[in-house]
Amino acid sequence: MPLTVAQLSESDLLERIFPRLRTGIPWQECVVVGPGDDAAVLAVADGRVVVSIDTQVQDMDFRLQWPSGYHTTGFDVGWKAAAQNLSDINAMGGRATSLAVSLTLPGSTDVQWVEDLADGLNAAIRQLGADGCSVIGGDIGAGAQIAVTAAVTGSLEGRKPVLRSGAQPGDVVVLAGTVGRAAAGLALLESTHEYSSLQAEHLNLVQNQCCPLPPLAAGPAAAEAGSTAMLDISDGLVKDAQRLASASGVRIDFDPEVLSSLAEPLRSAADLLGIDPMEWVLGGGEDHGLLATVNPIVMPLPGFTAVGSVKAGSKGVTIGSQSPANVGWDHFAD
Known part of the structure; x- marks a missing residue:
């Protein structure tokens, strides 16, 4: 039988996740304190921080099994959690610097599915080109349905943020x-x-x-x-x-x-x-x-x-x- 989340402690589960989030992603200089404490600490060279957050909820934003027969993988959900947050920073003209992730999981969730989610987060950061982004921590809790919330920070690198409100006739x-x-x-x-x-x-x-x-x-x-x-x-x-x-x-x-x-x-x-x-x-x-x-x-x-x-x-x-x-x-x- 597959190992489930309910069979592990929170610490045991985190120990399976965080090494996967670090593989192939260099630790960024802006991260003063990373996972392991009550909060992360970032250095903000620009003096301004771009922040966004998104949530995916099972049966609202994705189905574990679709009418077509496709089974949503943890990798899919992890990739999407990263991609939609990185995109918000991109839309401001910035580059992502950190990502924090909160997971709500039923006890019956396969541990492998959660490990695959971590792999999806990691792969999206690397393959989409968010080279300056580190996963700095997060939280795990129990719930009736899977929910994945990711919060991202970014840097404008000295540029002005590009807002929605500046379009001019003739553009x-x-x-x-x-x-x-x-x-x-x-x-x-x-x-x-x-x-x-x-x-x-x-x-x-x-x-x-x-x-x-x-x-x-x-x-x-x-x-x-x-x-x-x-x-x-x-x-x-x-x-x-x-x-x-x-x-x-x-x-x-x-x-x-x-x-x-x-x-x-x-x-x-x-x-x-x-x-x-x-x-x-x-x-x-x-x-x-x-x-x-x-x-x-x-x-x-x-x-x-x-x-x-x-x-x-x-x-x-x-x-x-x-x-x-x-x-x-x-x-x-x-």
Whole structure:
């Protein structure tokens, strides 16, 4: 029988986790005191700290087993916990410096699943390029469902933070990373099409949902180039663009031809499920790409694609000057 969390003490479980979080990740100079005390201590060379936090809850943010037959691994959940937090720091134009993780676990949880979660956190930090980030500690508690909360800090490295509120009429709207792929992957997981029978291109979409790929080099690059506004696309292109437009008091107008080109790689999965792929492009979240606005003089901006423009007038989002029907994800909507 697999070893479960209930069969170990908290100290025993931590001893299995923390070595996995350190493998291949050099200890950063900013960490004065790491795991082992009541709190970590960080040195803040910039004098400012960027902070964000995200939570994943079983049966709300992920399922242990999906209708398609796919079983969510601890690695998936660990990777995603790191990726969505690293992306928030990226969206401010910063680089992550530390990550603290809190786990709520039922006693029946396999220890191997928790060890895999630690491996997923570690792999995401290394493979996504968050070289300056260390896991500095966390907490473990018991509960009825698995919940993973990660808090991240970051450094602006002397730059101004890039807020949502600085977009100016005449700016170019640019995108780094992908949109729609994670939503397509989610739809495949929720479908009755057996995961084991999916084509390779569909399996890649599932991977985008389980282990998203935020473009971590793009945030600091956009900040260096003088990006006027920026945010992480976590709840859908339209909804997050509306947040940027509202904060800046402008209208974001997307180019319909560019959006159509973003939908095309999703067409095979969309045909399989009988869905318009544009729904995923406009309303799908969790790719954790970046939406930014920049002055035209900095274009082309490496790593970004121009997807629209900033207009004066009533704040909101349009596509070819027409209002979109899809408004994206809301955590508390029916």
